[in-house]
Amino acid sequence: MAAESRKLFPFSNDFQELEDNMNPNSYLDKTFTVNDPDARIRQADLVQFEKYADGDQLPPGKKVGDVKLIPVGTEVRLTAALIGSGKRPFVFAEPAAGGAPFGWTAASNFRGRLVNETIGLVAASGDLAFQGTNRTVTDAHAFVRSGPPDFASTGEVLALGTFVVVTEVKNQFSKVSRGEAQEGEIITGDEFGWTRSSNLTDGWSNRFGPNAAWDDGKFIGQKDLVNIVGNQDQTEQVTADSLDHYLALAAAAKADGIVLSIESGFRTYDQQKFLFDHQHDPGFNTAAAPGTSNHQHGQAFDLNSGGFSGDPIYDWLKENAPALGFIRTVSKEHWHWEFRPNEANHPPGRFKRNGVNP
Ligand SMILES: [Zn+2]
Structure with a gap:
């Protein structure tokens, strides 16, 4: 079993600076x-x-x-x-x-x-950005093939999600071994054989794990999550990159005598799948397919408003949330706000997307 070392770097994050300042145990x-x-x-x-x-x-x-x-x-x-x-x-x-x-x-x-109050960090871990050889099996029919010139299928399939290291490339095929990260190094394990390169995606990343973020059907990387005490005596999760923005909103509300709290924050792939699978059962609401919910990228917050205009929390949000980067994006949902500073308050006072009603 050959071992090969490389320097590794974590996935980058657009909001890294904010994460460095956050307090996961307030x-x-x-x-x-x-x-x-x-x-x-x-x-x-x-x-x-x-x-x-x-x-x-x-x-x-x-x-x-x-x-x-x-x-x-x-x-x-x-x-x-x-x-x-x-x-x-x-x-x-x-x-x-x-x-x-x-x-x-x-x-x-x-x-x-x-x-x-924040009550703990759930750090993204175990996943490594593409370093030239580390790739993930992302096709459910990734057949293991014999080598050149035929590349004939052996009938064996590489399991979806397997982390591999590419040791050789020929035409549209890659020779792969089992991959593993140990103390910041890529370890090349037992050889699997050849497979089509199109069965592989760059980097090692569990797209369905507890820190996996999705946007509009696409996996967008792992995010650090912070546990936060939400409404109804429940713990919710907020992505570390959104935490300060939400806390700024909650602090501004508190200064005006309004207690904001989260009904539903970040949802894992599995949590969204559960809501989607049960959406027609009694007590459940319509839910987006896993991978497509706005609650999977960290910008969406279901807040504790009790109705539309006339509800004190909603009225406060309508008046104050846009200047802090939050905007309503879903019709009929007075509670659903998203941190989208490029849309909110552009033009000044804009508190909902065009077409969102009421
Ligand atoms: Zn929502």
Whole structure:
């Protein structure tokens, strides 16, 4: 097995500068106040509750076996965050005044429910831009062929998505081996044989993975994602390149007494496929085919507006979002806004695309 080394570079990103400034854990250096009188402390599995045991100091009215609570009004610091079932966000709380930590509890137990706090980075990884030899099998019928001059099919097929290294090219065929990245180097593994070059796409990239972004039916690369506390006690995801733009919008709204939150942000290929496959089931809406949703490239945000004109959130967005780069792009959806600074506010005040109604 021959190994061949090359210097590698990650995929470039149009918004790299912004990513460098983002904070994927905004909750860390803040103080939060418990406002739910039933703020239960959970074990690390986020499912079972902590209970008072023999020897514990019991608060008034509590007995051994009762669920431990963080008293309402307690000021805490949060040192970690996790996402539980149903995308519910949980945090690890310690008394702001110092002392023994309380433990895990739901983010919704705090004043403001931690809405718009970022709770972790999901970094794009494992994918390498084209360096001259590293390519991905992107045809479902990529037959393995014998060598020249016949290039006869062996009947074997290279699995879709396989990362390969091209070791020789002849006519329209490429000789390929299994490819792998190890510590920043391309490793050339076992040889597969020859296949048509048209079965391969430049670079190593999982187009259907959790960080894969799509626009209008085309895979556009891997994006770093940030988990953010959304509306309805759910964790949503925002692409790192859009995060600052959304947070600027939310901060401007907050200054005017409006709490913006995300109902649906970035969606993975699998999440969009699920919505598409279930769109005719009760409780589901019409959904775009996977790869074609505006929620797969990071610029689209479903926000918490409650209606069109007359709804305070919608009215605020209509008035203020365009100057911050956001514009409505879908008819009948008062909640769907996209970060498109070249369209929004051009001409000044433009808050929706032509033809979008109402
Ligand atoms: Zn939407």
